[in-house]
Amino acid sequence: MSSASQSSWEPVRKVRTYEQVMAQIEQRMLEGLLAPGDRLPSERELSQLLGVSRPSLREALRVLEALGIVEVRPGRGPEGGTMFVGRPGDGFAILLKMQLALGHFSDTDVLRTRLMLEEWAVADAARNATHEDHEALRGILDRMDAPELTARDFNRLDTEFHVRVAESTGNSLASYLMSSLRAAIQRQMIDVYEQLADWRETARAVRAEHREILRAVEEHDVPRAIELVCGHINDFYELGSFSDGAAERDH
Amino acid sequence: MSSASQSSWEPVRKVRTYEQVMAQIEQRMLEGLLAPGDRLPSERELSQLLGVSRPSLREALRVLEALGIVEVRPGRGPEGGTMFVGRPGDGFAILLKMQLALGHFSDTDVLRTRLMLEEWAVADAARNATHEDHEALRGILDRMDAPELTARDFNRLDTEFHVRVAESTGNSLASYLMSSLRAAIQRQMIDVYEQLADWRETARAVRAEHREILRAVEEHDVPRAIELVCGHINDFYELGSFSDGAAERDH
Numbered sequence: 001m002s003s004a005s006q007s008s009w010e011p012v013r014k015v016r017t018y019e020q021v022m023a024q025i026e027q028r029m030l031e032g033l034l035a036p037g038d039r040l041p042s043e044r045e046l047s048q049l050l051g052v053s054r055p056s057l058r059e060a061l062r063v064l065e066a067l068g069i070v071e072v073r074p075g076r077g078p079e080g081g082t083m084f085v086g087r088p089g090d091g092f093a094i095l096l097k098m099q100l101a102l103g104h105f106s107d108t109d110v111l112r113t114r115l116m117l118e119e120w121a122v123a124d125a126a127r128n129a130t131h132e133d134h135e136a137l138r139g140i141l142d143r144m145d146a147p148e149l150t151a152r153d154f155n156r157l158d159t160e161f162h163v164r165v166a167e168s169t170g171n172s173l174a175s176y177l178m179s180s181l182r183a184a185i186q187r188q189m190i191d192v193y194e195q196l197a198d199w200r201e202t203a204r205a206v207r208a209e210h211r212e213i214l215r216a217v218e219e220h221d222v223p224r225a226i227e228l229v230c231g232h233i234n235d236f237y238e239l240g241s242f243s244d245g246a247a248e249r250d251h
Numbered sequence: 252m253s254s255a256s257q258s259s260w261e262p263v264r265k266v267r268t269y270e271q272v273m274a275q276i277e278q279r280m281l282e283g284l285l286a287p288g289d290r291l292p293s294e295r296e297l298s299q300l301l302g303v304s305r306p307s308l309r310e311a312l313r314v315l316e317a318l319g320i321v322e323v324r325p326g327r328g329p330e331g332g333t334m335f336v337g338r339p340g341d342g343f344a345i346l347l348k349m350q351l352a353l354g355h356f357s358d359t360d361v362l363r364t365r366l367m368l369e370e371w372a373v374a375d376a377a378r379n380a381t382h383e384d385h386e387a388l389r390g391i392l393d394r395m396d397a398p399e400l401t402a403r404d405f406n407r408l409d410t411e412f413h414v415r416v417a418e419s420t421g422n423s424l425a426s427y428l429m430s431s432l433r434a435a436i437q438r439q440m441i442d443v444y445e446q447l448a449d450w451r452e453t454a455r456a457v458r459a460e461h462r463e464i465l466r467a468v469e470e471h472d473v474p475r476a477i478e479l480v481c482g483h484i485n486d487f488y489e490l491g492s493f494s495d496g497a498a499e500r501d502h
Binding site: 014018022029034035036058059060063068074084086087091094095096097103104105112113172176 | 265269273277280281285286287306309310311313314315317318319320325335337338339342343345346347348349350352353354355356357360361363364367371422423424425427428438
């Protein structure tokens with residue numbers, strides 16, 4: 001009795017209608033009643049079933065849509081309606097981008113977290129990547145050699161390489177964290193490239209470093225792969241803009 | 252010219268009004284025009300400024316609220332309105348919980364990702380934690396010794412210990428990832444405890460393991476700290492329910 005009376009109390013706060021709608025949908029997910037590919041009833045039907053107004057229901061659906069949990073397609077046919085998606089989506093990247101914009105995390109923390117994820121990914125990839133993984137990675141690096149790439153396209157392929165390394169580990173949650181983080185800082189990375197007098201020279205160094213990383217992964221050389229990745233990322237941050245920004249914001 | 256005509260094309264998709272509102276707000280954040288503690292104009296004012304309907308504006312605000320980017324307080328006074336918050340919030344934990352419920356990530360991936368984050372955290376803490384960190388960690392373990400704790404309270408303190416270890420690294424983004432992951436699986440962890448014939452016996456083992464981990468951190472013994480944390484987490488998952496679930500869902 002004493003533990004029940006003293007613990008587990010939580011402050012009461014107003015629960016909004018859209019939160020109650022979300023809670024019911026989440027409960028059904030947890031019970032396995034809603035799975036990827038399933039559709040919700042129409043807005044009209046669902047608002048009646050739940051006894052809530054259309055605008056309140058739509059708020060809940062927008063939140064789920066923005067989080068990448070559902071996709072809302074126009075129309076009533078077999079293609080239309082609110083469907084639960086089967087992939088993680090980019091909800092965390094969107095959230096993270098806003099959190100970074102508001103200064104919730106410093107540039108130093110972003111760099112250290114990237115290093116942590118990249119170290120883990122490349123070590124695990126050097127241990128476990130298959131021949132198929134190596135082929136896929138080589139394919140990306142070949143595409144990065146195309147001379148007419150823009151800074152933006154180059155950065156997109158760069159992201160693809162690093163995310164593909166993480167995917168070689170077979171751990172989809174950790175690669176999701178990695179790709180979300182990369183997506184959240186993509187604009188900032190492209191800015192760094194575009195501010196360089198000659199970004200193509202930097203790109204040449206990046207290309208060579210990627211080839212070396214791939215070689216270490218193919219040779220299952222874990223310590224070498226880790227060393228190369230850390231050097232590779234630190235080199236990029238030392239290009240200037242990032243570290244200045246970090247110093248400024250951490251101040 | 253050839254690169255401009257061949258690259259950077261993206262499929263066109265319908266952009267909804269609430270997304271345009273969010274994009275404008277995000278742009279202002281990125282330009283530093285909106286910072287934690289700042290307030291948005293009232294809904295009436297902002298809907299006029301943006302030329303959008305109140306329901307569309309409210310959808311955008313709900314999304315930002317659900318992501319934990321803004322807090323919406325009732326009333327018009329100095330306490331009321333839509334304010335940008337200064338902490339990361341629990342947006343990622345909410346997202347992750349739904350992604351796990353929909354089976355976007357397997358239990359095995361959750362376990363491996365926890366191990367990655369915990370290994371990094373304890374190693375960095377063993378290198379860098381201060382006397383103050385040690386004191387704080389000891390305080391949590393002392394509270395976990397209280398005999399009248401419920402399984403729920405015990406788990407909450409357990410989470411607090413692991414998150415506090417991550418915070419000892421000074422990397423707020425990586426500790427945010429850790430605490431979000433813990434929060435997303437909390438219900439599942441409590442279920443494991445509650446299904447045990449005698450959860451207090453398990454709690455005794457967990458307590459002893461925590462003390463050992465803290466000792467390794469205090470003694471700056473990095474390899475020992477890593478070994479202990481991995482054993483600690485694997486022990487918990489071997490309690491049964493988790494690994495069965497993983498096998499079932501990964502199938």
